Amino acid sequence: GSVLEIRDLHVTVGEGNDAKEILRGVDLTVRAGETHAIMGPNGSGKSTLAYSIAGHPKYTITGGTVTLDGEDVLEMSVDERARAGLFLAMQYPVEVPGVSVSNFLRTAATAIKGEAPKLRTWVKDVKSEMAQLEMNPAFAERNVNEGFSGGEKKRHEILQMRLLKPRIAILDETDSGLDVDALRVVSEGVNRTREEGQVGVLLITHYTRILRYITPDFVHVFVNGKIVEEGGAELAEKLESEGYASYLKAAAEGN
Numbered sequence: 001g002s003v004l005e006i007r008d009l010h011v012t013v014g015e016g017n018d019a020k021e022i023l024r025g026v027d028l029t030v031r032a033g034e035t036h037a038i039m040g041p042n043g044s045g046k047s048t049l050a051y052s053i054a055g056h057p058k059y060t061i062t063g064g065t066v067t068l069d070g071e072d073v074l075e076m077s078v079d080e081r082a083r084a085g086l087f088l089a090m091q092y093p094v095e096v097p098g099v100s101v102s103n104f105l106r107t108a109a110t111a112i113k114g115e116a117p118k119l120r121t122w123v124k125d126v127k128s129e130m131a132q133l134e135m136n137p138a139f140a141e142r143n144v145n146e147g148f149s150g151g152e153k154k155r156h157e158i159l160q161m162r163l164l165k166p167r168i169a170i171l172d173e174t175d176s177g178l179d180v181d182a183l184r185v186v187s188e189g190v191n192r193t194r195e196e197g198q199v200g201v202l203l204i205t206h207y208t209r210i211l212r213y214i215t216p217d218f219v220h221v222f223v224n225g226k227i228v229e230e231g232g233a234e235l236a237e238k239l240e241s242e243g244y245a246s247y248l249k250a251a252a253e254g255n
């Protein structure tokens with residue numbers, strides 16, 4: 001199976017005198033079949049980690065490595081990253097005016113696989129996944145992200161993940177702004193992917209709520225640009241009851 005390896009990753013945002021180091025030496029290994037939760041307070045750099053792996057131009061890698069099955073991810077274009085099997089669902093997905101969900105998904109699948117999926121099976125797969133995500137079939141003909149509610153954006157992200165079948169899926173705040181029903185449906189989508197066993201999932205979240213539906217194999221506490229503690233699912237329970245205060249205090253004291 002695939003493996004994503006992040007080693008001593010350092011990332012800054014801003015230019016010149018305004019440059020600020022956000023990631024300060026991140027080490028993480030995600031293997032196919034594993035689900036990792038990265039949990040941390042707002043502003044700790046969780047999205048910066050996701051954007052850096054995605055190749056967002058605002059983020060400058062100043063040190064460290066990211067590899068997927070030994071290949072240098074940081075050398076790849078954004079498209080190459082997707083073709084290599086990296087999937088990144090973003091916290092603030094952009095609108096794609098004039099492109100329907102259905103066409104967008106088929107174009108993405110074609111770009112990733114190098115050939116267009118067979119129309120009949122594709123249409124069937126899209127319908128089936130949408131039904132499982134409790135999405136109205138009419139959604140397929142809407143323009144991507146145009147007027148999507150928070151819940152529709154998240155379902156669309158999970159729909160993409162289900163259909164594009166990545167090796168490593170990075171989900172940033174997939175739980176934010178979801179009501180209980182949407183959270184359950186989205187979580188079930190992630191769990192179906194997990195059960196297939198071929199994917200490594202990196203679930204980035206501020207809240208422990210989603211972890212009632214998705215039990216991670218590993219939990220990493222992320223504070224001030226780095227991982228400060230690691231454990232199993234029980235660590236999420238500790239965070240649920242105790243929050244991040246003690247970690248923030250330790251970080252402020254420079255530990």
Ligand code: ADP
Nearest residue numbers: 013014022041042043044045046047048049058
């Ligand atoms: P999190 O996702 O954990 O809430 P972020 O990665 O969004 O944290 O942000 C970490 C820090 O980096 C914050 O102080 C934020 O203001 C800063 N930051 C993130 N992205 C940018 C950017 N594009 N330009 C300037 N500052 C940024």
Ligand code: MG
Nearest residue numbers: 008010024025
């Ligand atoms: Mg370092």
Ligand code: MG
Nearest residue numbers: 046047091173
């Ligand atoms: Mg974030």
